[in-house]
Amino acid sequence: MPAPDRPQRTTHFGFREVPESAKDDLVAGVFHSVANKYDLMNDLMSLGVHRLWKQFATEASGVRGGFRVLDVAGGTGDLAAKFAVRAGRRGQVVVADINDSMLGVGRERLADRGIAGNVSFVRANAENLPFPEDYFDRVTIAFGLRNVTHIERALASMLRVLKPGGALLVLEFSRPVFPGLNKLYDAYSFNVLPWLGRVVARDADSYRYLAESIRKHPDQETLKTMMQQAGFERVEYHNLSGGIVALHKGYKF
Template identity: 55%
Template sequence: MVDKESNKTHFGFTEVAVEDKARLVGEVFSSVADSYDIMNDLMSFGVHRLWKRHFVRRVAIQPGAKVLDLAGGTGDIARLLLPRVGNAGSVVLSDINPEMLAVGRARMEDQGIVKGLEYVLANAEELPFQDSSFDAITIAFGLRNVTDKAAALLEMHRVLKPGGQVNILEFSQVKSKIMERLYEQYSFSLLPKIGAIVAKDEDSYRYLAESIRKHPDQETLANMLRDAGFKKVSYENMTNGVVAIHRGYHV
């Protein structure tokens, strides 16, 4: 969270100046972009694919919808959204990091996925879209990296059409004590080691574990959505709260 008085925020467990966080996060994702997809499979034992599939299935859209995937990285969510919006719809895959978007674009083009997809380099805090542009917005494992989450939620509200839905998939607070202990051990001991071997970058994967701990829990994030103007806010835990899906509507 941003502390407006001290102008500080957190980068993992480290307190940093607000203006430095985006650069530090940028360095993390520029460093891991090439190994991002393989690391996701390795560190979640493939479970991230199940979470993402369930997440996209639950997005309330009809064929023909225009959807914005924010912090979309290498495009896992955009790829799953495309069949949902059909030939008449479109998906904007957007991210602040050019390296992540480039890896995503190359992967999509390799798979022959071109139609209905647009790539936009954008900071979630200042979206380059007009008011009421999208039927739905998705953001998966992205919000915790954004410096000013309240500003990003306001922007999401602004660019959604009335009746549109925001969908957030993010790590959250684990609801079982045993699971919490195992998860703690795993993310602070094993995860940075896997990062060191596969991505040659232990620090970025330590940041990942720390950023998960610093992210608002289920109720706090639900209230942040309400503060940004979203209505009918709800959330759904998966894997005992390891991740949660939050939803809200622009009414």
């Protein structure tokens, strides 16, 4: 008698439930579509504030000369450019991203800015990073963790490649903490963002997904707990822009 088929495991893709095996391809489709307009859309969507969020993360990272830094889901290279200056010629910055289109844009952007020599680009899945154990002084992931199928696997993978004493920094959209901000934020996310996506990037659906993915991402305390369960210590977070974004930081000892 044949064994009964096992039910297929599902996960969220925005507000849709999809097979786990399909999520990577669906997310890839989003970022292939928006890669060329990604940085412009970030400026428009956040009114330029994303640059301040990334600057805060850069300062909080403590990256200095000679550090090895891995920027996961680093795509267009915003953080990598900042880390390359801080790490200097003796340092190393690796941009890892699962999406070839985003990596291509990142290579071109940094080359145009004359940033080379200590920066490399690697196609890699955050859940299975192809780097040695105990290798990097810092690992960062900015606005990418919510797109990962299994967050706990990605956290474990990032912990593995960190040196003892190294730190992970997660910059991600989170939950507003100011009274009344949720309603305004929802109205903006589900009306203005898809409209901008349609007008500027010719892709409303991808930006509707991005808005939905924020709502499915763990809140500040839940992500802190997940990092602790993965093995990170001294985990703390800072709310930015009233909790619309949060920076989590945890160490490997």
